[in-house]
Structures are given as C-alpha cells and as structure tokens.
Amino acid sequence: MNIFRGIADFSHLAAIIILLHKIWKSRSCAGISGKSQILFAIVFTTRYLDLLTSFISLYNTSMKVIYISCSYATVYLIYMKFRATYDGNHDSFRVEFLVVPVGGLAVLINHDFALLEILWTFSIYLESVAILPQLFMISKTGEAETITTHYLFCLGLYRALYLFNWIWRFYFEGFFDMIAIVAGLVQTVLYCDFFYLYVTKVLKGKKLSLPA
C-alpha cells in the first residue's frame, strides 16, 4: 500500500457514499444515470469474485464488501425505491455499445485465459467507460446538481491517483499491470472535460451547466 492508493481508495469510497447519501437524503435520483450505476455494480461483481477464492487482507476484503453492497443499494434506490424520480428519458446511452466490445476485448486481451481472470479483465475495461452514460446524461440535461459534481470529482480523482500508485509501484516494487494502466488512463482521460468544468465553475461557486 502507498499514499496514492490510500487516498485513491478513500476518494472512491467517498464518491460511493456521497451518491448513496444524496439519493437517500433527497429521496430522489434526478440527474443520476441508473445505467452507469448498473455498470458499476457489474464492475464490482465481476472484479471481486475473488472474495470467494482468496484472502488478501481485512482491508481488501472489507472494502470490496462495502463497494459491492453500496453499489447494489444505489441501484436498488434508483430502480426500485425512488424509481418515480428516475429520469429515464435523459438516461438514454446505449450501454450495449459498451458492454459487447468490452466483453470481446476481455476475451481477446487478458493476462490469462481463465474465467476469473477474464471476468477481472472485463471489469477493468468496463470500469474505464462505465461513467459515459452519466456524462452523456449531463450533456443532455445541460446541467448537474453540485453534489453530483462532487461525486464525479471523487470518482475521477480515484483512478487518476491510481495512475500515480502504478508509477510508485513500478519504481519501488517493479510491479506494473499494463491492462489496468491503459484502462486507467482511458478512464481518467474521459473525466478531463468534466475536471476542467469542475475546477473552473463548481470550485468558484457556480453551478455546472453546459454549454459552458
């Protein structure tokens, strides 16, 4: 573990909690893409199947359980409890255009042609594009609630910090995982436009609205 990964995991956990809390407190999922949340639930489910096969540390196991349970709770709130507030018209990204190519790529490019490893690879590739329905929805509605922008900032920051974690681990441990690094780069690049708007608008107290 290193400082970058520590802060990154904290930022990721914060994002997940911020979103769950926002939906629960406001009893509304307006402006939230249910499709992205379903993709994240799939990402965690396919990535953390090793909960059943290997134990790394109490931290590792507990964080995985927290991520999985919070993501399913979020999906439940969006599609069941507060489904009346779900804005399906603006959450119209065709996720099959993400899942199918990502699935194919995971079968073609992976570290080991074993089921758990292919699922892990699928999860890594899927996570890099899972936020697209949410970003697409914001571009369609033309705005985002401030709490949603904080959620997105923490979510984007987490994988950006993982990039530094991988630099650290390469330098100090000689460890690197090309699949995770390339996917992490793609994932972080997809947030760049949002990061710019977040820093130039939200941090100045303005509301995030498009076109800028």
Place this chain on the structure above:
Amino acid sequence: KAKLLLHDEL
C-alpha cells in the same frame, strides 16, 4: 501460461 494472478488492488 497458467499464471495464478492475485490482484491485490481494489
């Protein structure tokens, strides 16, 4: 290459 890959990151 039946590498048993242990992914230690979240």
